[in-house]
Amino acid sequence: MAKVNANYEKLPGSYLFSDIAHRTAAYSEQHPEAKLIRMGIGDVTRPLAPAVIEAMHAAVDDMSTVEGFHGYGPEQGYDFLREAIAKGDYAARGIDIDVDEIFVSDGAKSDCGNIGDILSIDNKVAVCDPVYPVYVDTNAMAGRAGDYDEAAEKWTNITYMPTTAENGFCPALPDEPVDVIYLCSPNNPTGTVLNAEQLKMWVDYANEHDAIIMFDAAYERFITEPGIPHSIYEIEGAKTCAIEFRSFSKTAGFTGARCGYTVVPKALVREGQSLNAMWNRRQTTKFNGASYIIQRGAAAIYTEQGAKEIEETLDYYRNNARMIKEGLEKAGYEVYGAVNSPYVWCKTPEGMGSWEFFQMLLEKANVITTPGAGFGPSGEGYIRLTAFGDADETAEAVRRIQALS
Numbered sequence: 001m002a003k004v005n006a007n008y009e010k011l012p013g014s015y016l017f018s019d020i021a022h023r024t025a026a027y028s029e030q031h032p033e034a035k036l037i038r039m040g041i042g043d044v045t046r047p048l049a050p051a052v053i054e055a056m057h058a059a060v061d062d063m064s065t066v067e068g069f070h071g072y073g074p075e076q077g078y079d080f081l082r083e084a085i086a087k088g089d090y091a092a093r094g095i096d097i098d099v100d101e102i103f104v105s106d107g108a109k110s111d112c113g114n115i116g117d118i119l120s121i122d123n124k125v126a127v128c129d130p131v132y133p134v135y136v137d138t139n140a141m142a143g144r145a146g147d148y149d150e151a152a153e154k155w156t157n158i159t160y161m162p163t164t165a166e167n168g169f170c171p172a173l174p175d176e177p178v179d180v181i182y183l184c185s186p187n188n189p190t191g192t193v194l195n196a197e198q199l200k201m202w203v204d205y206a207n208e209h210d211a212i213i214m215f216d217a218a219y220e221r222f223i224t225e226p227g228i229p230h231s232i233y234e235i236e237g238a239k240t241c242a243i244e245f246r247s248f249s250k251t252a253g254f255t256g257a258r259c260g261y262t263v264v265p266k267a268l269v270r271e272g273q274s275l276n277a278m279w280n281r282r283q284t285t286k287f288n289g290a291s292y293i294i295q296r297g298a299a300a301i302y303t304e305q306g307a308k309e310i311e312e313t314l315d316y317y318r319n320n321a322r323m324i325k326e327g328l329e330k331a332g333y334e335v336y337g338a339v340n341s342p343y344v345w346c347k348t349p350e351g352m353g354s355w356e357f358f359q360m361l362l363e364k365a366n367v368i369t370t371p372g373a374g375f376g377p378s379g380e381g382y383i384r385l386t387a388f389g390d391a392d393e394t395a396e397a398v399r400r401i402q403a404l405s
Contacts, residue, residue, distance in 0.1 A: 007143045012150065016133050016374035017041050023359075024368055037397040039324075039385045040368040042188070042342065044253045046313045051306035052252060052297040059296035070292040075284045077104025077261065081295045084302040085261060089246070095233045101265050101276060103283055104298075106290050108218045108247035108260040113138035115214065115243065115262070117286070118278040119180065126159040126178040128171050130189055130372060130379030132216070135182040153377050162378045163190065165336065165347075170198045173205055181206060183232075184216035186223060189375045189384040190345040191321075191337015193228050199235045206241035210270060213238075218247040218260075221314055222321075223340045239265040243275070250342065250388075252301045252310045259290050259298045317342050320394045321387035327398035328385075331405040342387040345372070354380055365400035 013019065020040050028034065048056075062068030076082070082102045090097040105111050112134050121143045127135050136158060139145050146157025154160055159178050161171035169192035183202060185194040194202075206213050215232040223230055232238045244263040248254035264276045290298075300306040325338035334347035346369075348357040354371035361367045361383070372382030387394065 005141065007141050007145075010145075010148050011137060011140060012148050015137070016370070019374070020358075020368070020370060024362070027362055034366045036362075036366050036368055037389065037393045037400075038368045039389055039394070039397055040370045042250070042386045042388055043255050044250065044317075044388045045390055046253055046316060048253050048257070048297070049301065049306055049309035049313065051300045051303060051309050055300035055306075056293050056297040059293040062296075063293070073289045073292055073295075075287050075289045076100070076280065077102065077289065078292065078295050078299075081299045082261075084299050085246075088302040088307075090231065090233065093230060093234060095231060097233065097263060098266065101263055102261055103264065103279060104259065104261045104290050104295060105283075105287065106258040106260070107249060107254075108216065108245040108262075109134055111245050111260065111262040112214070112216065114282070114286070115279070116142045116144070117282050118275060119212075123179040124157070124159065124177065125180045125182070126161055126174050127182045127376075128163040128184065128187070129160040129377060130163065130375030130382075131160075131182070132184060132188045133375065135214070136376075153373075160376065160378070163187070163192075164378050165334075169336070170194060173201065177209060179209075179211050180214060181211055182214045182216070184218075185229070186219040186341035186343075187337075188216070188219065189343055189370065189372065189379065191339075191341035191343035191384075192345070193223065193225075193340045195227065196229050196235060199229055199232060199238075203232070203235045203237045203241060207237050211241065212268070212270065212275075213242040215242050215244045217244055219250055219341055219343075220246070221251045222318065222342055224318065225340055228340060233263070233265075239267040241268065243268065248298050248301070251314075252298070253313060254294075254298065257294050257297060259294050316391065317387045320389065320391055323391075323394055324385055324387060324398060327395075327402060331402040338387070344385040344387065346383050346385060348372075348381050348383060354383055357383055360404075361401065364404055365397070367397045367400055 082099045086097050125139050145155035159174050163169050163171045220230040232242045247260040264279045266276045268275045301310050321338040324344045325335050328335045336345040338344045354373035358371040370384040372379030
């Protein structure tokens with residue numbers, strides 16, 4: 001008899017955003033007249049930049065000719081994109097990253113989950129709390145998380161590091177030994193960032209304990225404050241302990257086009273094994289690469305015109321974030337994030353839980369948010385709002401929430 005992966009049976013309920021979608025659909029069915037404004041899921045709404053579209057159209061034309069046709073491409077990504085990434089995202093910041101340390105994929109979410117393929121299930125995993133659910137759920141699926149404790153809302157074999165207003169949204173070093181550490185800056189869901197000194201603390205810890213940092217930099221283009229690292233490789237020693245995930249989804253609106261990349265330095269070695277070589281082996285076995293057309297579109301953001309156009313889109317979302325933050329603060333709410341991030345982390349009214357506040361905003365303001373409790377125990381008492389919506393709808397949502405005060 002075929003046996004299934006029993007770890008899936010341990011997963012609690014549905015994925016967070018599926019639960020939100022279910023609740024929203026149920027409300028819409030009961031109130032078809034309601035004009036809902038969606039500020040929950042972090043999906044972009046602005047169209048792809050003209051330079052990206054032009055590059056994709058040209059790539060489609062390439063595919064229509066014998067001379068220009070591309071079949072299976074290199075699993076690691078085409079050199080024209082990898083070279084653009086190395087130059088535009090790293091060399092421009094004084095970071096030396098080799099082309100063969102860059103692996104193009106169909107997005108950071110896939111890579112964050114798939115990276116576990118090259119790690120033993122015996123590793124002790126540490127996550128910030130609140131946390132992007134993918135880090136936790138994919139480790140649970142692999143068997144690293146232990147059992148789910150419903151009362152504590154935690155997995156028994158995962159180390160949760162509170163990342164809250166009380167500690168300045170910088171997790172303290174763990175009291176127990178850990179092997180794999182997930183860090184995200186700008187952070188999802190809190191919208192806060194780690195500075196160079198804070199990241200150096202983690203890099204030193206990882207190198208001292210032979211641990212690995214999984215650094216999610218999907219939102220780095222939203223950083224506006226000077227001095228905040230855009231890459232963990234800005235920190236001395238990071239190449240011997242860190243893997244970095246990047247995404248074109250939020251940078252250039254590729255949520256529907258699907259493209260991202262992961263950097264695995266050749267200097268990162270554990271138990272005598274090169275993780276760069278291991279990841280390359282994994283990708284060449286299990287992945288056929290992102291499409292030629294999509295990669296041509298991604299490469300266009302590194303041109304002078306493409307960079308200008310996506311910066312305009314990023315400014316659109318930054319303005320939305322500022323509008324939400326200032327509007328909620330004016331209404332008396334305690335708010336974090338937004339300055340270097342498209343996410344706004346808002347404290348719920350006194351005595352009100354995350355899901356309760358979510359439901360109140362859905363029913364009384366017709367605004368859809370994300371309950372902080374869905375990101376882990378330390379997310380209770382907060383909601384997350386995203387700045388990826390239409391500017392006029394964002395302004396209207398803020399007015400509706402202010403009217404409840």
